Amino acid sequence: xxxxxxxxxxxxxxxxxxxxxxxxxxxxxxxxxxxxxxxxxxxxxxxxxxxxxxxxxxxxxxxxxxxxxxxxxxxxxxxxxxxxxxxxxxxxxxxxxxxxxxxxxxxxxxxxxxxxxxxxxxxxxxxxxxxxxxxxxxxxxxxxxxxxxxxxxxxxxxxxxxxxxxxxxxxxxxxxxxxxxxxxxxxxxxxxxxxxxxxxxxxxxxxxxxxxxxxxxxxxxxxxxxxxxxxxxxxxxxxxxxxxxxxxxxxxxxxxxxxxxxxxxxxxxxxxxxxxxxxxx
Ligand code: AMP
Numbered sequence: 001x002x003x004x005x006x007x008x009x010x011x012x013x014x015x016x017x018x019x020x021x022x023x024x025x026x027x028x029x030x031x032x033x034x035x036x037x038x039x040x041x042x043x044x045x046x047x048x049x050x051x052x053x054x055x056x057x058x059x060x061x062x063x064x065x066x067x068x069x070x071x072x073x074x075x076x077x078x079x080x081x082x083x084x085x086x087x088x089x090x091x092x093x094x095x096x097x098x099x100x101x102x103x104x105x106x107x108x109x110x111x112x113x114x115x116x117x118x119x120x121x122x123x124x125x126x127x128x129x130x131x132x133x134x135x136x137x138x139x140x141x142x143x144x145x146x147x148x149x150x151x152x153x154x155x156x157x158x159x160x161x162x163x164x165x166x167x168x169x170x171x172x173x174x175x176x177x178x179x180x181x182x183x184x185x186x187x188x189x190x191x192x193x194x195x196x197x198x199x200x201x202x203x204x205x206x207x208x209x210x211x212x213x214x215x216x217x218x219x220x221x222x223x224x225x226x227x228x229x230x231x232x233x234x235x236x237x238x239x240x241x242x243x244x245x246x247x248x249x250x251x252x253x254x255x256x257x258x259x260x261x262x263x264x265x266x267x268x269x270x271x272x273x274x275x276x277x278x279x280x281x
Pocket of ligand 1 (some may be wrong): 028029030031035036037039040094145146147148149150158174175176177183184
């Protein structure tokens with residue numbers, strides 16, 4: 001496994017891997033790796049010849065500095081996991097490598113970045129598209145894989161790639177879950193025991209919504225069921241419930257006639273968890 005820290009090293013390593021028309025898959029991460037990340041690596045490996053992973057805690061997508069400072073980092077453990085998974089290249093840049101002195105260029109999806117989670121976290125998706133563009137330009141992957149767990153992020157990236165004619169195919173990977181259904185996340189480790197047990201309520205609510213869904217049922221009824229299930233868990237506080245079209249993320253009302261993306265954010269103590277499901281009528 002080749003470990004690269006500079007743009008030049010990465011470009012040279014990528015050129016060597018891509019000789020003879022070999023295809024490169026890419027999984028961008030912020031480290032603190034878990035089985036969710038590793039499932040994206042496995043998906044990339046299935047569809048390409050070589051796999052690159054980046055580990056970069058991107059400052060421009062964080063709001064408060066404390067969030068950025070508290071982000072878990074464990075390079076040695078991450079590298080061991082990637083080695084074990086047979087990853088070919090790891091890109092581990094410093095902040096100054098990604099954002100050189102004097103940098104001023106941003107990339108933004110103007111509508112998608114500023115609705116739903118983006119309305120609550122101003123600048124977050126602009127940070128994501130600005131870093132992913134830079135990573136794509138350095139790593140030059142043929143395929144890049146993102147988790148469906150960060151559903152709005154996946155749609156933002158797909159829009160950006162289409163709009164800017166980026167020569168990369170974007171794939172979404174299904175959300176990996178703990179045994180009780182909680183979506184894997186590096187934030188889960190920060191939950192206390194009682195909140196950890198209560199956090200299963202997100203998955204429960206989304207599954208109940210999928211079970212209730214049938215053609216003609218109102219979106220309002222689906223929302224009411226989810227709200228009631230979250231309210232039944234005293235440790236949970238509902239922060240966001242969006243019922244939207246799966247690709248453009250526009251609000252859906254009235255009777256259910258087409259697939260509906262349900263995006264849920266729920267807070268436990270000071271930790272915000274997200275989960276999502278596309279439910280079928
Ligand atoms: P992060 O390191 O949190 O930026 O995540 C890196 C990638 O892993 C993103 O594309 C996430 O959507 C994805 N990811 C995070 N959690 C999961 C999960 N539980 N299952 C699948 N993919 C995930």
